[in-house]
Amino acid sequence: MKADITKELIFNNFANKTTPLQRKQIDDWLQSQTNEELYYQWLEEWENANLEYLSQSERLLERYTHFLHNNPHPVQANQLKNRSGYFQQRQWWLTWLIAASVLFVLAMGTWLFRDYTYYKTYRTAYGEVKTFVLTDGSQVTLNANSSLRVPRWGFGDEKREVILDGEAGFTVTHLPNQQKFLVKTDKKFEVIVLGTEFSVFARHRGARVILEKGKVQVNYQEGNSAKQLVMKPGDLVSFNAKNKATLKTVSPSQNFSIWKEKRFVFDEISLSDVAQLLEETYGLSVTIDTPELAQRKLMGSFRAENVDELLRTISDLLDINVVRQEDQVRLSEK
Amino acid sequence: MQQVNTPADFSVQPTNVRFPFRNDLADEPENKSMDSSDDELFIRQVFNTSPVQGCELLFRRYQRALCSHAARYVYSREVAEDIVSDVFCKFWKTNAYQSVTSSFRYYLFRSVRNEAYSYLRSEFTQLDSLDHNLTESAIGLRPDYITQYEETFNRVKELVEELPPQCRKIFLMSRFEGKRYQEIADELGLSIKTVEVHMGKGLSFMRTGLKGYLTLLASLVFLLLENG
Numbered sequence: 001m002k003a004d005i006t007k008e009l010i011f012n013n014f015a016n017k018t019t020p021l022q023r024k025q026i027d028d029w030l031q032s033q034t035n036e037e038l039y040y041q042w043l044e045e046w047e048n049a050n051l052e053y054l055s056q057s058e059r060l061l062e063r064y065t066h067f068l069h070n071n072p073h074p075v076q077a078n079q080l081k082n083r084s085g086y087f088q089q090r091q092w093w094l095t096w097l098i099a100a101s102v103l104f105v106l107a108m109g110t111w112l113f114r115d116y117t118y119y120k121t122y123r124t125a126y127g128e129v130k131t132f133v134l135t136d137g138s139q140v141t142l143n144a145n146s147s148l149r150v151p152r153w154g155f156g157d158e159k160r161e162v163i164l165d166g167e168a169g170f171t172v173t174h175l176p177n178q179q180k181f182l183v184k185t186d187k188k189f190e191v192i193v194l195g196t197e198f199s200v201f202a203r204h205r206g207a208r209v210i211l212e213k214g215k216v217q218v219n220y221q222e223g224n225s226a227k228q229l230v231m232k233p234g235d236l237v238s239f240n241a242k243n244k245a246t247l248k249t250v251s252p253s254q255n256f257s258i259w260k261e262k263r264f265v266f267d268e269i270s271l272s273d274v275a276q277l278l279e280e281t282y283g284l285s286v287t288i289d290t291p292e293l294a295q296r297k298l299m300g301s302f303r304a305e306n307v308d309e310l311l312r313t314i315s316d317l318l319d320i321n322v323v324r325q326e327d328q329v330r331l332s333e334k
Numbered sequence: 335m336q337q338v339n340t341p342a343d344f345s346v347q348p349t350n351v352r353f354p355f356r357n358d359l360a361d362e363p364e365n366k367s368m369d370s371s372d373d374e375l376f377i378r379q380v381f382n383t384s385p386v387q388g389c390e391l392l393f394r395r396y397q398r399a400l401c402s403h404a405a406r407y408v409y410s411r412e413v414a415e416d417i418v419s420d421v422f423c424k425f426w427k428t429n430a431y432q433s434v435t436s437s438f439r440y441y442l443f444r445s446v447r448n449e450a451y452s453y454l455r456s457e458f459t460q461l462d463s464l465d466h467n468l469t470e471s472a473i474g475l476r477p478d479y480i481t482q483y484e485e486t487f488n489r490v491k492e493l494v495e496e497l498p499p500q501c502r503k504i505f506l507m508s509r510f511e512g513k514r515y516q517e518i519a520d521e522l523g524l525s526i527k528t529v530e531v532h533m534g535k536g537l538s539f540m541r542t543g544l545k546g547y548l549t550l551l552a553s554l555v556f557l558l559l560e561n562g
Contacts, residue, residue: 013481016488023481030480037436039480040443041373047399053411053510055401057394060415064393067423068386283535285528326498327535 005029010042015050119149119163126283127307136160136173138181143167144281166280169199172214188243189220198231203280208238220245264310266298271331274298274314278329282307289332293320374437381431389426392438397422400446406487407450408457409494410509417453421445447483448476454490455548458541486547493543497536504529505536 004025012018013026030036110117124130124142131141136156142148146166155161156175161182172181172193183191185202189209196214201207209218211231219228222243231237234249266274272294275286284307288294296318304310311329315322323330377395381388397418404414421442425431434441477483497505504522507513508529515533519526 013484016484016491023479023485027479027481033436036480037440040437040440043403043443044396044399044439047402050402051398052402052405055398055411055415057398060397060401060419061390061393064397064419064422065390067419068389068426071427072386073427073429279527279531283531285531327531 005035007042010039011046014043014046115149118151118153120152121147121149123147124166127281134160134162136175136181138173139171141169143169145283164200164202166203167199167201169197171197187239188222189218189239189245192217192219206239206241208236210236218245263301263303264313265301268297268299270294271296271298271318275331278307278310284324284327284329286329286331289330293331293333374439377438385426385429385431388431389422392425392442393422396439396442400442403443404446404450405510407447407454407490409490409506410512412512413453414450417449418446421449451476451483451486451548454486454544458537458544459548486544489544489547490540493540496543497539501532501536501539504532508533 009018009022010026013023018026030039115121122130122132122140122142124144124146126145128144129141131139133139134150134155138160140148140162143166146164146168148165148168149163151161156179158179159182160175160179161184163184165186170181170183170193181193183193183200185200185207187202187207189207191198191200191209193214193216196216197212198214198216199210199212201209209216209231211233213233216231217228218231218237219226220239220243221227222245227245229237229245229247231247236248238246238248240246271288275288275294278284278286298314298317300317302313304313308324311322311324314320314331319334321330321332321334323332377388377391380391400418400421401411401414404417405411408414408417424445425442430441431438477486494502494505504518507518507521508515513521515526515529518524519529522529
């Protein structure tokens with residue numbers, strides 16, 4: 001077995017040209033430290049002959065030399081005496097340190113990853129729409145490329161708070177103790193509800209809240225002042241880039257929440273807005289050939305099971321060419 | 335894509351030089367290995383008179399191969415160089431040159447490789463639930479077999495090759511070369527949004543592809559024990 005392990009074989013292993021059986025043989029061979037030493041000698045040789053990249057040695061050496069000279073330490077000559085007593089004492093102290101450190105690391109880990117430990121995250125991929133029910137009975141429909149974080153503990157005990165990134169529709173149950181339901185977002189506003197149906201849109205390009213049933217209060221921050229407004233059914237509040245709120249009433253036919261049923265309603269929306277929608281919902285990268293084309297408006301309501309159906313519909317509606325390759329989409333005049 | 339900087343007068347120590355010093359080995363502290371690291375003999379001698387010089391010599395000799403090796407895992411020049419620097423700084427601070435029982439090369443390569451692997455792990459593993467990983471903390475502290483290291487960095491390479499061309503280009507510009515999104519967008523004539531989307535796809539592709547090659551929480555405990 002030992003005769004089989006040659007430098008060539010080890011080199012082949014670095015270059016991903018070995019079989020699993022050969023790797024097993026290599027691992028067996030590496031049980032001995034002498035062999036492992038030889039292995040690193042060959043690794044050095046192989047690396048120098050096949051560098052992944054050329055590091056800027058002069059600069060790095062300079063940095064290291066500075067470090068060495070800025071961190072002198074006294075020469076420890078007689079440290080080797082009293083080796084055993086010193087070692088035993090060190091070992092006991094070591095156990096303590098490890099125990100304390102493990103606890104610390106776990107605590108740190110829990111804190112650092114608090115988004116994962118404190119919250120359960122519901123997430124949708126591009127093009128996916130998911131509905132689920134929270135522990136208080138409230139129903140949430142999450143649109144594509146969105147996430148909702150719900151606290152693992154304490155949700156519904158004293159308050160109900162969730163954090164949304166993207167777009168979701170909520171049907172919130174009215175709790176007997178009048179507990180409010182709070183939707184927070186990355187944008188500077190939050191929606192407080194008593195028990196209603198509403199939809200929140202908080203994406204990169206903008207934010208809005210639409211109320212279908214019940215009553216909600218929206219707290220938001222415009223510049224340095226905290227502001228508030230109350231919405232009734234049929235109201236739509238949209239936020240511009242400066243987080244200034246605009247309240248309008250929308251007619252029932254202009255239903256922004258139809259995405260839940262995989263229906264799309266385009267009400268005089270420009271093609272460039274549609275392109276953004278495609279990017280957000282499906283992760284596509286859309287190029288529109290001409291600025292004139294980008295300004296063309298779409299009007300209509302239709303179903304689309306998936307992104308290709310949607311693209312075909314757009315192509316028919318506007319009588320244009322739509323070419324898709326993986327995640328690249330190109331819209332051009334015929 | 336990669337900038338090649340001429341190393342000027344930089345020399346790498348030849349690996350197979352034998353010096354006329356012989357049988358002084360009998361006077362060395364008993365725990366240094368005596369056969370296969372003849373090629374480090376000179377450096378070890380230097381440590382006796384000047385540890386600073388010894389460290390410098392080690393750095394000169396090994397840093398290039400070490401940075402290259404680390405880069406295979408983390409796919410970033412900056413991170414690779416940081417890892418190698420950290421290992422050398424720690425080597426100095428802990429007086430490791432006095433206590434290593436193996437060759438310096440053995441110690442350095444093992445350290446750099448562990449750090450690079452851990453970095454990769456902490457980057458690309460998502461914690462689905464902390465408690466789930468706690469139960470497997472006893473196993474998989476680090477790869478059980480050395481060849482798993484090779485498997486891992488070769489897997490990383492394969493995954494990068496599998497990225498769609500535009501995605502890969504952007505991924506390398508951002509990660510490997512450390513360019514900012516705006517720079518990439520300008521250079522390639524794209525919008526920042528597109529660059530972001532590509533990076534997102536690339537990273538998520540890497541994450542999925544490396545599942546099963548990396549375990550996370552256990553490494554935190556391991557790193558700590560190493561430093562204890």
